[in-house]
Amino acid sequence: MELKDLYITPFYLAIIYMLAYGLRSSVTNVYTKKYFIPALTVKVVGAIALGILYYTLYGGDTNNYYNHAGIIYHAFGDSFAAGWELVTTAGDVTPAISKYVTQMMWFGRGSNEYFVIRVAGVFALLSFCTYTVIAVLFATITFTGMWAMYMTFAKIRPQAYKELAIAVFFLPSVFFWGSGLLKDSLCIGALGWLFYAFYRGTIERKNILRCAVLGASAMGVIYAMKIYILLAFLPPALLWVFNESTQDIRNTAVRWLVKPLFLGLGGVVAAYAIVQLSAADARFNIDKIGAQSKLTADYLQQVSKAEQGSGYNIGAQDGTIGGMVKLAPQAIIVSLFRPFLWEARNPTMGLSALEATYFLYLTIRIFWRVGLFKTLSTIGRVPVLTLCFIFSLIFAISVGVSSGNFGTLVRYKIPLMPFYLAGLYILQSITVASAQPKTRQALKLRQLANA
Incomplete structure (x- = not known):
């Protein structure tokens, strides 16, 4: 961070907030409008706070991304063609960019970090290479995906719009680690758009072409950085779609006959998607994913010991998928609680x-009040709850097994946190509503529908 951060950043913040106030009425309703500006603000504060923390104490990834973006910025200054080639390159080194590439440790094919550098390089060009402005722009584009996620949840269960705002926007770990100049912020923003595209395009069946393009773009962003998010999200998302589709069948007998067919077809599509995605990245090949998880966990535990960090051990890994499955219960506990x-x-x-x-308290309270069997039957009966909890559990296992220390885990697990907490709040809303008089429920539904 430099002196220019102090006098350039307020100018960009003024523009962002002017646009936000101008757009707010078109993307909110009377109930959600009050969360729009506060939600954007916590994202901005989180991005700036993360930058200050890394600049003063930690160093690390965000500083490296900024340094790489600075190289692209100076390349634009020397030659617009060279800068543009660095942004759009497929990883080939040409004479025009060779002198810049030698300064980049994250350049090359297969570099998950280079996608972040491309985006940061463009933002550097737009902001005179000012770190804080780049971070705020990351927070802003991430916010668009998070707002799309929130509005999707709120449309599915409008009775819980207050609690859902907490789940999506106001968890400290999510708005701190998921807002700044890091892979995590771009991934969780893209995940929000992917969730929206699935709901709008395949369940509501509206703006199908636009949602297909939006969903494919969101998948491309996630694929470029953290493919394992797609591996965890796609199967429950497809299951969600098929569950919603079977609910449209009014005849109960036909619905129960067709549902296994839909589920089987969804499983085949999900399995095919996983195989194709994992085949495209050797680190996540189905045959090697257990070994990769072991290597990652061992490395992070060594780093944690070397830095006297906060490592954890959930059991020995043998580098196989079976070994990961054995550690699944411990991995879920460590990731969620x-x-x-x-x-x-x-x-x-x-x-x-x-x-x-809080996650542990809310989980125990719901199970205690509602009962284990009723809770599980509600999760199985309500498609969005099936999505939230299956995705959360799959993701919890993957990051819990492979992280090895809490410092890394808190960043890795932020994609699951809004879904898990939203699932708890929706579950709580449904079970509480079932005990209320129907006239009271109907009145509230009419009020929310007219919002």
């Missing part, structure tokens, strides 16, 4: 511990 309060070693871990404690 840890670190425990007494395991926190620093302020960021303390926030994560508070979130995990």
